[in-house]
Amino acid sequence: MFHVGDIVARLSHREDIFFHIEQITVNVDGERSAILKGLNFRLLADAPVSDLIVKRPIEVAGYEREDNKMIYQKLHKLTRQRKVGQDDQKDSFEIPGRVLQLDGDQDYLNQCIKTYRQMGIEAKGICKSEMEQPKVIRKILQENPADILVLTGHDGFISGKKDFHSNDSYRSSRYFVESVSEARRFQHNLDALVIFAGACQSNYEAILSAGANFASSPKRMLIHAFDPVFIVERIAFTPTDQIVSVKDILTHTITGTDGVGGVETRGQLRRGYPRSPY
Known part of the structure; x- marks a missing residue:
């Protein structure tokens, strides 16, 4: 049973x-x-x-242990790279981009918000189903100013469908497309509001066409729950006078170019000087 x-x-x-x-x-x-x-x-x-x-239970524990090991290695590498850059800026301070994440899955959202905060990123998380997101996104953006917007949850290519370009072939892609479109009506500048949208097997081309900077999934592959987090980290800690290398940012994700992709985007980190002793 x-x-x-x-x-x-x-x-x-x-x-x-x-x-x-x-x-x-x-x-x-x-x-x-x-x-x-x-x-x-x-x-x-x-x-x-x-x-x-x-x-x-023993199989589940082993499965989660291997997954956690992979996530830790990615996070450790990102943190080490960032520390090297900070050593050259000892007298200045940093303000990374603020994150707003709407997620259709409360468990994944909690994990992502916890990880953002561990990395020193100010983040707000709101759980809304994929279907609800287009209806509420503009109001939420008005009430929660952010530099980086993440719209995710769950998706999948429906078994038996054949048209990879039709949103009707996906469980949630139409909602991600509609949400991105609404967010772009609120802020059309791709560098003033950086958007990641999508989930497993999502309609990548349609989401990017709607105005997202990054989306899933170029090869209609599965994406890991933390793929958006790794992309956000690179954007949040890249200075505003630099363009994020798309190829570089994707090497820090778990599923890589099969699962996620995007367009050239300006970083959201602002440096200040001098650092206060208090």
């Missing part, structure tokens, strides 16, 4: 990704299916329960 909240993997995908069961449905023929949410990838999927296997 399967239950909501169980951690499972799909046999047909060689148990490559672990999921939470979000919902179990039964069709008119009595066949049971499950709506699945990725444990560390921003993916929504469905699968017949016959394709699922429950993962034991």
Whole structure:
């Protein structure tokens, strides 16, 4: 028997990704299916329960341990690089870009906001479903001034669809496109408000066309929950007089150029002088 909240993997995908069961449905023929949410990838999927296997606690612990190790290595590398730059600016102070993140997943949002703050980035997180985001984004931006906006949650290319350019082929891409469009009506300048939008397998071209600086997913791949965080860190700590190297910023993500991409963007770090002794 399967239950909501169980951690499972799909046999047909060689148990490559672990999921939470979000919902179990039964069709008119009595066949049971499950709506699945990725444990560390921003993916929504469905699968017949016959394709699922429950993962034991020891397997889940090992899976999360490997994921945490990968995240730590990325964060450690970014922090080390930033410290080298700060050593040359001992008499000055830094104000990194402020972040506003709307996320359809409260668990992922909490993890991201915690990590931003650990890195010294001022961040505000608001949990709104992908469907709600276009309706509230302008009001939220008015009430929460930010330099960097992250719009994410869960997405996925719908099984059986063939048109990669149609938003109807995706679970949430149309909402990310609409949200970016609304945000650009509020602030059209790509350097005054830097936007990352999308989730797993999202309609990359449509999101960029709507006005995002960075988006997922060029090759309709899965993206890690922390991919937006690594992109934001580079933007927030790149000085305003410098253009962020797109190729460089993508090397710091987990899924790389298959999962995320973007356009040249000005950094959001402001340096001040002198540093106060207090």
